Structure formats: structure tokens, C-alpha cells
Amino acid sequence: MVLPVTAKTNQLNHLEIGGCDTVDLVNEFGTPLFVLDKETIVSRCRRYMTSSSAGPVGMEIIYAAKAFMSLAFCQIIEREGLSIDVSSGGELFMALRAGFPADRIYMHGNNKTPEELIMALENKVGTIVVDSFDELAALDELTNSRGIRQKIFLRLTPGIKPKTHHYIQTGQIDSKFGFGIEDGVAKAAVDFAVDPSNNLDLVGFHVHIGSQIFAVESYKKSIEILINFVVDTIKDSNFYPEKLNLGGGLGIKYLNDDAPTSIEDFATTIFEAAVFESEKAGIDLPELAIEPGRSIVGNAAVTLYRIGTIKEVPGVRTYVSVDGGMSDNIRPMLYGATYGALVANKAGDEPVKTVTVAGKHCESGDVIIKDVELPEVEVGDILCTPATGAYGFAMANNFNMQRKPAVVMVEGGKAKTIIERQTYEDLIINQSSLDDFE
Numbered sequence: 001m002v003l004p005v006t007a008k009t010n011q012l013n014h015l016e017i018g019g020c021d022t023v024d025l026v027n028e029f030g031t032p033l034f035v036l037d038k039e040t041i042v043s044r045c046r047r048y049m050t051s052s053s054a055g056p057v058g059m060e061i062i063y064a065a066k067a068f069m070s071l072a073f074c075q076i077i078e079r080e081g082l083s084i085d086v087s088s089g090g091e092l093f094m095a096l097r098a099g100f101p102a103d104r105i106y107m108h109g110n111n112k113t114p115e116e117l118i119m120a121l122e123n124k125v126g127t128i129v130v131d132s133f134d135e136l137a138a139l140d141e142l143t144n145s146r147g148i149r150q151k152i153f154l155r156l157t158p159g160i161k162p163k164t165h166h167y168i169q170t171g172q173i174d175s176k177f178g179f180g181i182e183d184g185v186a187k188a189a190v191d192f193a194v195d196p197s198n199n200l201d202l203v204g205f206h207v208h209i210g211s212q213i214f215a216v217e218s219y220k221k222s223i224e225i226l227i228n229f230v231v232d233t234i235k236d237s238n239f240y241p242e243k244l245n246l247g248g249g250l251g252i253k254y255l256n257d258d259a260p261t262s263i264e265d266f267a268t269t270i271f272e273a274a275v276f277e278s279e280k281a282g283i284d285l286p287e288l289a290i291e292p293g294r295s296i297v298g299n300a301a302v303t304l305y306r307i308g309t310i311k312e313v314p315g316v317r318t319y320v321s322v323d324g325g326m327s328d329n330i331r332p333m334l335y336g337a338t339y340g341a342l343v344a345n346k347a348g349d350e351p352v353k354t355v356t357v358a359g360k361h362c363e364s365g366d367v368i369i370k371d372v373e374l375p376e377v378e379v380g381d382i383l384c385t386p387a388t389g390a391y392g393f394a395m396a397n398n399f400n401m402q403r404k405p406a407v408v409m410v411e412g413g414k415a416k417t418i419i420e421r422q423t424y425e426d427l428i429i430n431q432s433s434l435d436d437f438e
């Protein structure tokens, strides 16, 4: 599945999602437009929840909010029974404002500011995932001075290199994240955390080996490393974790040829590897947790753009330019990410030509898709890029003072704006003019 589960071509030859004709959607809400299909989100949450309850121990499903976040979206995640991972004060603020119970919030980040740590403590965030010795010391001081205790996980670096673009690998030894297992740093962190003189309750360990992972064997390897580490902490520090969090990273289908592992097979792989490794090590298997982001929201959304210009460079290529680009989808520029496309108002037409889809920004690298086969396109057509739900809007920016797009959620033929398009006034709302100085 590249498109949302409810997507189909209707009698008008238009792409329809959630019972809404996408041509009507752009006429009502404008372009660029993110269209988020509620049914896809809910069904993926449920598949995770069902698969996670089928194992020998519990597996908590923690949605990684960095993939996409809004108040309404958090409320869906909450209702479906997932927990949430936030990695900044802003994400924490939004989760709390959406009514997310604090005890189901995990606070991440390799450099949480003192303000963010205080915010987490004051709001009684369930678990803080500690990333460094400096953070351990800061948390120790903050909890001591408040006379409170705080549950923590330690983020560990297992030293694994899954097959994915290297900028989104975070588990290798040379990483800004976490305590290295191989170099003994993680053991020292455990000793600090379990010292009875501090106010920290060490609950478990966290690893995150990367993103858009197709090779699920990488998870087996990380489980093996983690369980071996647990054997050492039992022996050396008399510490047995309640829970092991294996992070996020399950890949999704961006192009038709992509073949990611299903949610169900992913959960089975994790359970089987965890049972195998814990039996081999002769220890009880702790509870498990995973932190999917992309695999919940990635395929739930598409972006709709209006084609504004078409430029033929004879014998070279055809540039089809749309009214968005790196300001609403920076992933092609950042990671060389690849996307497919279709023409939403000619959804059933056969492709006839290979074109390059360019954005409208003043950067020649602002290209959304290098080569894609499309039907005959004309100025005014609506171009749709599927699978933009994760790290699309979440990374949207105001380059060239482009307004961030609207996000509409569709279900049963109804569309509701869950994030309004920014206005031009929004762009200057936090600014002062020179008049204020003179």
C-alpha cells in the first residue's frame, strides 16, 4: 500500500480518499494540501495493538510524535490506547494540550534543556529517556531539589548499522545519541542510575537503530546485544530492567517496488528474537516496547499540489513545477528520499511520459521527484505525492516565506481542517518593525 487504505479512482476519474474527491478538496482548501486518512491511521494503530498483545510478554506501543503531530492526531493515538514519545518541549506541550495522560508520555532528546526537564517533571511525565551523563546529573539535581522521584530509561547505542540512508541511522557507535554499550559507557550510566542516593528509578533500556528499515534482522541483532547487556547489568550492578524499548524504524512503502515487513511480521520477529535471546542467556524476558512513527502515519497521507509551469529542456528532461516543494517535503533534499506521483484529476490515466517534479523554491535542488512516469500533464492539473504523512508536515518550514500548508483529515466523505494553512499575517506575527526602535 502506497496510498491510504480508502483511496480509489471515482467515476470522474479523480482520486478519492476517505470518501472525498481530492479535486473538491483542493477547490475548498487550496494547495499544497496534506490529506490525512483517518481510517488508515486507526487501522495501523489497531494492527500494532493487536500484534503486540499476541506475544509472551507485553509490548507497549509508543507513537513517535516526531513523525507527525497535531492536537486531533494525538487524540486519535490516545484513544487507540498507544503511548507517545515526545522529543522537545513543543511536542510535550502539544501532547499535554491534546489531553494525553502524562504517565503515557516518554520524553526523549539528546540535549533536553533545563527548561524542558523542569517542564517534564512539573507535568509528571511518566518516563524520561536519559541520553547522557550531563542529563543524569541535571535530573538528579532537579529531582533532589524538588524531593521527587522520576522514572527513567537509559538510551543505549548498540552499534548497529541497518541498511538505510546513513543520515537517519542513529544506532551506530559514532552517534550523538545515547550511551555506548561497546565502550563500557552504558555500564557506568547504569551504575549512576541505580545508586540509591539519587532520586531516579531506572526502569529499562532504550535503543533506536534507525529509520525506514526493511532489514528486520537488524532488530534481532539489537535484541541480542541488549539482552547480553542485561545479563551484564544483572551480574555487575544487580539490575534487572522491567522493560526494553526497541525504538522505531519499521519501513513503509514509498514506491510500488518497496517491500517492507508487515506490522504483524515485525511484531512476531521481535517476540521470537526476544524469547530466543532471553532463553539463550538464561534470563526472564522483560516487557517490551516499540516506538513506531513513520509506519503509523506515513501511508495515511498524500500531498496535493497544483501544477503551475511545465518546462521542456529538449533532449534532457521535462520539469513539472508545483506550488510547494522543499518547504512541505524536505526529505528528497535531506536524505535523497524517493516518492511516486499521480495526477489526482486524471487518476486512472496511463503514464505516458517521464518527468521531473520540481518545487517552487529558489534552490535548484528543490526537486521532489527526479524521474516519474505521469500521464499527459497540463498546467492546472493536481499532482499527488503519496506517502507523505511522516516527516512531511512535521519538517515543513517557511523557506522563501512560503506558508505552511493546511492538513485536512478525511473520513466517511467528510473533510475537516486539523491544521489551518498559515496566513501571510502569520509569517510576521512574531516580528517587530524598525519603527519599534525609532
Ligand SMILES: Cc1ncc(COP(=O)(O)O)c(C=O)c1O
Residues within 6 Å of the ligand: 064, 066, 067, 085, 108, 170, 208, 210, 211, 212, 247, 248, 249, 250, 291, 292, 293, 294, 295, 390
Ligand atoms: C528515538 C526514536 N524513536 C522512534 C523514532 C521513530 O522512527 P520511525 O518514524 O522511523 O518509526 C525515531 C525516529 O527518528 C527516534 O529517533
